[in-house]
Amino acid sequence: MNSMNSSLLSDSTAVAAPPRLSATGQAVAVTWRSRFRGGGVYLYLLPSLAFLALFTYYPMGFSAYLSLFRWNVLNPERIFVGLENYLSLWREPLFWLVLRNNLFYALGTIPTTMALALFLAVLVNKNLGRVRSVYRVALFYPTMVPMVAAAMLWVWIFNPGIGLFNYYTSFLGVPRVEWLYDRHWALPAIIIMSIWKNFGYFMLIYLAALQGVPADLYEAASIEGAGAWRRFWGITFPLLTPASLFVFVVAIISSFQVFDQVFVMTQGGPADQTNVLTFYIYQNAFRFWDIGMGATLTTIFICLLLVLILVVFRYVGRRVYYEAD
Amino acid sequence: MTVGERFRIWSRRWRLDHLTTHLTLGFFALVTVTPYLWLLSTSLKLRTEVFTPTPKWIPWPINFGNYAEVFDRAPFGIFLVNTVLVVSGILAAQLLTITLAAYVFARRKFRGVDLLFLLFLIQMMIPIHATFLPNFLTLRNLDLLNTRVAMMLPFFASGYGTFLLRQAFKQIPRDLEDAAVIDGCSGLRFLWHVLIPLAKPTLVAFGLISLVSHWNDYLWPLIVTDTPDVRTLTIGLGMFVQQESGADWTLLMAATAFVTAPLLVIFLVFQRKFIESFMFSGLKGSR
Numbered sequence: 001m002n003s004m005n006s007s008l009l010s011d012s013t014a015v016a017a018p019p020r021l022s023a024t025g026q027a028v029a030v031t032w033r034s035r036f037r038g039g040g041v042y043l044y045l046l047p048s049l050a051f052l053a054l055f056t057y058y059p060m061g062f063s064a065y066l067s068l069f070r071w072n073v074l075n076p077e078r079i080f081v082g083l084e085n086y087l088s089l090w091r092e093p094l095f096w097l098v099l100r101n102n103l104f105y106a107l108g109t110i111p112t113t114m115a116l117a118l119f120l121a122v123l124v125n126k127n128l129g130r131v132r133s134v135y136r137v138a139l140f141y142p143t144m145v146p147m148v149a150a151a152m153l154w155v156w157i158f159n160p161g162i163g164l165f166n167y168y169t170s171f172l173g174v175p176r177v178e179w180l181y182d183r184h185w186a187l188p189a190i191i192i193m194s195i196w197k198n199f200g201y202f203m204l205i206y207l208a209a210l211q212g213v214p215a216d217l218y219e220a221a222s223i224e225g226a227g228a229w230r231r232f233w234g235i236t237f238p239l240l241t242p243a244s245l246f247v248f249v250v251a252i253i254s255s256f257q258v259f260d261q262v263f264v265m266t267q268g269g270p271a272d273q274t275n276v277l278t279f280y281i282y283q284n285a286f287r288f289w290d291i292g293m294g295a296t297l298t299t300i301f302i303c304l305l306l307v308l309i310l311v312v313f314r315y316v317g318r319r320v321y322y323e324a325d
Numbered sequence: 326m327t328v329g330e331r332f333r334i335w336s337r338r339w340r341l342d343h344l345t346t347h348l349t350l351g352f353f354a355l356v357t358v359t360p361y362l363w364l365l366s367t368s369l370k371l372r373t374e375v376f377t378p379t380p381k382w383i384p385w386p387i388n389f390g391n392y393a394e395v396f397d398r399a400p401f402g403i404f405l406v407n408t409v410l411v412v413s414g415i416l417a418a419q420l421l422t423i424t425l426a427a428y429v430f431a432r433r434k435f436r437g438v439d440l441l442f443l444l445f446l447i448q449m450m451i452p453i454h455a456t457f458l459p460n461f462l463t464l465r466n467l468d469l470l471n472t473r474v475a476m477m478l479p480f481f482a483s484g485y486g487t488f489l490l491r492q493a494f495k496q497i498p499r500d501l502e503d504a505a506v507i508d509g510c511s512g513l514r515f516l517w518h519v520l521i522p523l524a525k526p527t528l529v530a531f532g533l534i535s536l537v538s539h540w541n542d543y544l545w546p547l548i549v550t551d552t553p554d555v556r557t558l559t560i561g562l563g564m565f566v567q568q569e570s571g572a573d574w575t576l577l578m579a580a581t582a583f584v585t586a587p588l589l590v591i592f593l594v595f596q597r598k599f600i601e602s603f604m605f606s607g608l609k610g611s612r
Binding site for chain 2: 041044045047048049050052054055056057058059062063076099110120123124126128131133134135136137138139140141142143144145146147148149150152153154156158159162164167174176200201204205207208228251255256257259260263264278282283285286291294295301305308309312
């Protein structure tokens with residue numbers, strides 16, 4: 001055991017940092033012993049890397065490999081078919097409908113959630129006294145509710161006959177809608193509940209960022225005669241850009257993950273109008289047992305995310321992730 | 326004195342801007358809380374009381390029977406135990422893996438550090454929602470389907486946790502390590518006795534976030550579980566809904582209330598800590 005350890009460790013002593021200087025300029029004595037002990041970087045990383053490799057990186061390659069096969073209930077033996085799965089998806093109208101639904105969901109949730117979160121964060125950040133924590137709790141608590149439970153609750157609220165939503169919106173002159181049973185209104189219903197569920201978390205992120213905005217900037221602007229509106233667009237909004245980018249990236253990635261709501265509220269229906277990528281993969285793999293097609297969709301999904309990651313790291317990443325260094 | 330000036334003085338005296346802020350926030354807070362109050366109200370009603378033309382907010386007589394009936398029909402107690410086991414199992418493993426990795430990324434220079442760190446960062450953006458199918462096949466090959474371990478394994482490494490903790494470790498002065506090394510305290514012992522205690526706020530924040538997000542997991546446990554004895558609360562609720570086929574709203578809302586209650590109660594008690602932690606998560610990422 002001991003010899004194995006030292007042989008693993010000796011590898012990294014070769015690249016261990018040279019002796020550092022302490023603050024007083026004296027060289028810190030680095031004995032061979034302490035080098036051994038401090039050196040095994042790869043041993044420290046091993047537990048994480050093992051799980052990353054098995055559950056994040058191997059699946060990427062594995063699904064790309066499986067996507068080249070026909071492998072379903074009718075063909076329990078894998079047959080190599082090349083890109084046939086991709087071609088049949090290309091010709092499949094449902095695939096495009098699913099992508100359209102994902103886009104629609106993203107467009108419906110992200111701007112609204114961000115605007116609402118920013119607006120409420122600015123208000124909560126004001127000098128409100130002790131009630132501030134009441135507002136924070138009341139606006140943030142949906143984050144603590146499991147999405148499945150929230151979805152169940154909103155199925156009840158969207159009930160066409162005796163649901164709360166139709167009842168209260170009728171006072172605003174909104175016509176009675178069948179919501180989850182209506183092919184035009186099912187996806188908007190899911191969007192409404194998702195906004196309710198998610199804006200609180202983003203509000204907190206904005207709130208954290210707002211507390212970093214120096215107060216004297218506002219005082220200076222007030223003396224110059226800038227009103228609340230000008231102060232917001234002139235000071236608050238530009239200084240919140242990094243927070244907005246962070247929220248935006250998180251929101252896009254989580255918009256791709258929409259599943260629980262769809263599963264509980266509509267099962268993708270009516271007429272696939274709420275079928276989204278994750279649910280579509282689930283359907284193919286676990287309802288139709290078409291693993292080849294599921295793997296193809298998984299690969300497409302991962303490629304979409306990788307493109308997104310590339311964009312994030314290229315244009316946003318340095319700012320969002322490295323400024324704290 | 327112009328009308329505008331008069332208005333300004335008048336509004337300052339009555340703190341008009343304050344009032345508008347409170348009214349606006351109050352409105353949004355009320356709208357946000359309404360669904361949950363409606364959930365509680367429905368769960369305490371008699372079956373026949375649900376069908377009223379106008380919403381009846383106060384359940385009378387109060388009927389706790391729905392909760393008892395939920396427990397009779399599905400093993401929600403077992404679901405709760407399973408959830409606690411899975412969530413704490415994930416957190417324990419994560420704390421180990423992220424501490425070791427974050428220490429190396431914050432304190433050591435070595436070949437390939439940037440590339441390896443990138444591998445951790447990318448994991449933050451490849452959620453289980455994208456990889457559940459190949460991961461399901463992996464667990465099937467490992468013969469681990471329908472176990473609690475299966476629900477935990479994919480989350481044992483956390484790019485996000487490693488990232489958060491690395492930032493925290495980096496802020497701890499280097500001199501401290503030099504001093505510790507001279508005193509013969511290096512490597513794991515330095516990590517355990519110096520870095521971890523100093524990074525406690527970050528560990529608590531990450532712990533709470535991990536707890537909440539895995540308490541709420543649905544898709545992955547849905548795929549890898551088959552029988553009630555290993556299922557978690559969220560899956561149990563989903564199954565309950567299908568089993569009852571949506572007819573009895575008082576019962577469904579009682580089950581939903583029970584599933585949401587543990588986390589909400591803990592949240593209300595420790596709300597300051599939770600809110601600080603979630604705020605902190607964004608702060609680290611956004612600045």
